[in-house]
Amino acid sequence: MSLTEDEDKLPAAPVKGSPAPRMKRRRHRPLKVANQLPQKRRKEIEKALEEKSSSPKKWARGLGSKPHLFDRKRIKPNSIRKLDFSLLNVEIGESWPIPVTIIHGSRPGPVVTILGAVHGNELVGPLALTYLCGPNFIGEGQDIDPSMMAGTIRIIPIVNIPGYRRQSRKFPDGRDLNRNFPGNDESNTTSRVANRVWESIVQTSDHIIDLHTAAPGRTNMPQIRANLAHPESNRIARSFGIETILDNEGPKGSLRRAANKSGIGCITYEGGGSNEADPESVQVAIYGILNVLRGLRMIPGYPNRPYFRILASGSAWIRSDQGGLLDILAPAGSFVDEGEVVATITDPERPGISHDVLSPNRGLLICTATHPFVTAGTPIGHLLPMKSGIKTLQKRLDDEGCLIISGSDGEPPWREDDDVEDIAIEGEWSGGSPDAEWGHNDISSLEEES
Ligand SMILES: [Zn+2]
The missing domain is CATH 3.40.630.10 (Zn peptidases)
Structure with a gap:
């Protein structure tokens, strides 16, 4: 399938859901492997x-x-x-x-x-x-x-x-x-x-x-x-x-x-x-x-x-099969496994039920939804399925499982410490400490200094 910038009409891709009610698994065509051009x-x-x-x-x-x-x-x-x-x-x-x-x-x-x-x-x-x-x-x-x-x-x-x-x-x-x-x-x-x-x-x-x-x-x-x-x-x-x-x-x-x-x-x-x-x-x-x-x-x-x-010549879309509000667990840049929960969906009109959205493949999530409102079929993630190069990629994942993009680690080049201005704010803390006004119970007063 072709990729386009800011594509709005997205091709269909399978999503597996859990827990109850169990969603039907859909059959899907074999996917092109992202890091290997055909x-x-x-x-x-x-x-x-x-x-x-x-x-x-x-x-x-x-x-x-x-x-x-x-x-x-x-x-x-x-x-x-x-x-x-x-x-x-x-x-x-x-x-x-x-x-x-x-x-x-x-x-x-x-x-x-x-x-x-x-x-x-x-x-x-x-x-x-x-x-x-x-x-x-x-x-x-x-x-x-x-x-x-x-x-x-x-x-x-x-x-x-x-x-x-x-x-x-x-x-x-x-x-x-x-x-x-x-x-x-x-x-x-x-x-x-x-x-x-x-x-x-x-x-x-x-x-x-x-x-x-x-x-x-x-x-x-x-x-x-x-x-x-x-x-x-x-x-x-x-x-x-x-x-x-x-x-x-x-x-x-x-x-x-x-x-x-x-x-x-x-x-x-x-x-x-x-x-x-x-x-x-x-x-x-x-x-x-x-x-x-x-x-x-x-x-x-x-x-x-x-x-x-x-070098990717194809991708897979992860779609919501339910409607409601989305909680993304794997942000853009995450490496995800097949079957990994990438998001959950809840419905404020039907509290108590939640659905997991599972990744259909192992791969790199290159785009995710940021708007929480979804209906069945809304794309929530764009995935590059991977079959090789996994170990190489895993060496460059951060603690949250996100790819550390070259150029993103290290100091931002446009900000030098000499350019960072220190701004003094004069005054005093009401109640004697920054959090003193929050509450009156013992726990909050104990935690003030932490
Ligand atoms: Zn643009």
Whole structure:
């Protein structure tokens, strides 16, 4: 089965239930193993990689860089420019200018564009890219130093700015920008914006990293989605340096699919949920972007490698077979066994009865529901079934059985201790201690000091 970003129409998958009343076991087709691409797909990828060398274009690095042209502006080599790009080409009325940071290196090299909030309510990208545009990453002696850099990096934290301001995935005309590429400059508003982005931003890039999160009501473990048979995408998907890559083309009209068709390397990063700022997903995004830039030899250093890689060509959905309120026991990123209870469902209208939702396979849960309300058939988890590599994966599980994603352990790179401000609050504790006002029994007074 195919995987798509923020997919809403999900394929059916079996769920086993317990305890009473016992649910019927459904027959199901054998599942594709996630960490092993089918032979047919492997051959397709090998053939594609052979046909077009995935090695970078030969940039004449001995020469100086030429100015970078963007939206009729010229950016000098070895410089950083912050400018606005209008989503609509109009003389009067709303043009939706979006901020663009361009770092143009001192030597020739590829153009890499990094996009956030193509869906306006997906905030991990905007956060990661805002940090990446700041002084902790850009400037003399930092990771992104134009004097040490080959090629051009264009950072666009918010693409869908009207959606972002309304906290909405879509454009104000109700359309999804990421289903309208390459767009049409004589069609509806979203399609015009898509076409502007396509002509000025996508077509002028060699590589694109598009940052997303799960749609409302779910959360994603950090993962990459890429068409591995597309050589330039394969290369940057691997150099991102995290464990999980879902191999697929992307939905029709998505930026990634359209870019690939046009010969441009493009990967989607998915981490966390919409309308939230999951710090781990933000951190992994920054880690991966820097790895891609290193892998393309644009900035100094070598990309960090993950401990292992899961290349997934298929998945299974775990669905609720009952209605009610969900309590997720295995969060996104958990490694689960076949038959393991991943969630329980209770119904406030029928107290006293609960149903367990069991995992149909052993594998890695890459997405789980966050909205507790479910009816029969609601997907509550997205699973990569695994038959090999289990021992390797188990070495990288934390105490709760969740995969430790490469780049998520260690200090967040945008926060240095010197930057953390200590704030003093003056006053006194009512009753003499922080918890004194809570209660009057002996236990609470004993526990105050713990
Ligand atoms: Zn999205």
